[in-house]
Amino acid sequence: MHEMSIAQGIMDVVKQEMTKNKMKVLLKVKIRAGKLNAIVPEALQVCFDMLLQDTPWPGAMLEIETIPIKLKCPKCSQEFLPEDQEYMGSIIQAPCPNCGTDIGHEIVSGKELLIEYIEAE
Amino acid sequence: MKIPVIRKILEKNEERATELRERFDKNNTLVLNLISSPGAGKTTLLVRTLSALKDQFKMGVIEGDIQTTADAERIAQTGVQTVQINTEGACHLDSNMIYAATQKMDLGGLDILFVENVGNLVCPAEFKVGEDFKIALLSIPEGDDKPEKYPLLFSEAKVLLLNKIDLLPYLDFDVEKVKRVVKTLNKDIEIFMVSAKTGQGFDEWLTWLKNRVLEKKQGK
């Protein structure tokens, strides 16, 4: 259940941004969460809503965009989405679709945990 | 009004972790973050490691995975400086907890600081605590599919300790498969097969540790 810590992290940043931009009402927060962080969106939503109760804007929305895992082959530089392929359901046993190399892939995306924007007035 | 932000959600934790890391670097203290499922053998491994090295190095332990008080006593019996963090309910350690724990420690001249994280394969991998390296432990009875299910930890760990190899003869565990899977996202990971119970395989692990301490002393 790391969703509570993550919700807390979102709140910390959002509060700073609200003050910095002299905003009164938070309407929405949009975040990007890489698949590798294994966040359960429903759980994060519940935690976020709980923390909102102690703010002046309890009705704010949270939009979570899940970013798929994208790998880059160290040998031929091909980028690919391992989850798109059918490697026995495993997301990391991933031979490169171009040359078959299966060790040392670089993680291009899927690890990010970012606040992209807020909507406020 | 839409306000672009683009900031890391865990930036507060990372800032504090960076501060800690700078302090440890200044002291030339090697800091290792031990991560595994509950019961994989972190405490047992620590006790054996501390006992083997305590005459050579000054070490400390931040214990964040107390299941029973017996755990803390086992570590304390080695005579190594230990600080317990009360992690009741928490599923990972964060850099603030480590900061608070270090306030209670004598960090001067410390060669190695071990952090035993909460037993969990998910979020301890996301929360930096000022460590040089993450050390992942996977025990044979847990099964050989763990790295596929928890890729983040196994992609970030510098070392994978495959523990409880004394049980290999009794269980279906495909060591080669685990090695292959882990290297998909982590080509340079060091994998040591050990038994914290019998001491099997410890030479290589201890040699790795000694070499990292030397490097840290030379400010690398």
Ligand SMILES: Nc1nc2c(ncn2[C@@H]2O[C@H](COP(=O)(O)OP(=O)(O)O)[C@@H](O)[C@H]2O)c(=O)[nH]1
């Ligand atoms: N057979 C065997 N048992 C082990 C080994 N290492 C630890 N154990 C046992 O596994 C259990 C959990 O160990 P512990 O060190 O408390 O795990 P932790 O929760 O990761 O700290 C204990 O009963 C240990 O005695 C090992 O290498 N072989």
Ligand SMILES: [Mg+2]
């Ligand atoms: Mg333990």
Ligand SMILES: [Zn+2]
């Ligand atoms: Zn957690």
Ligand SMILES: [Zn+2]
């Ligand atoms: Zn390729």
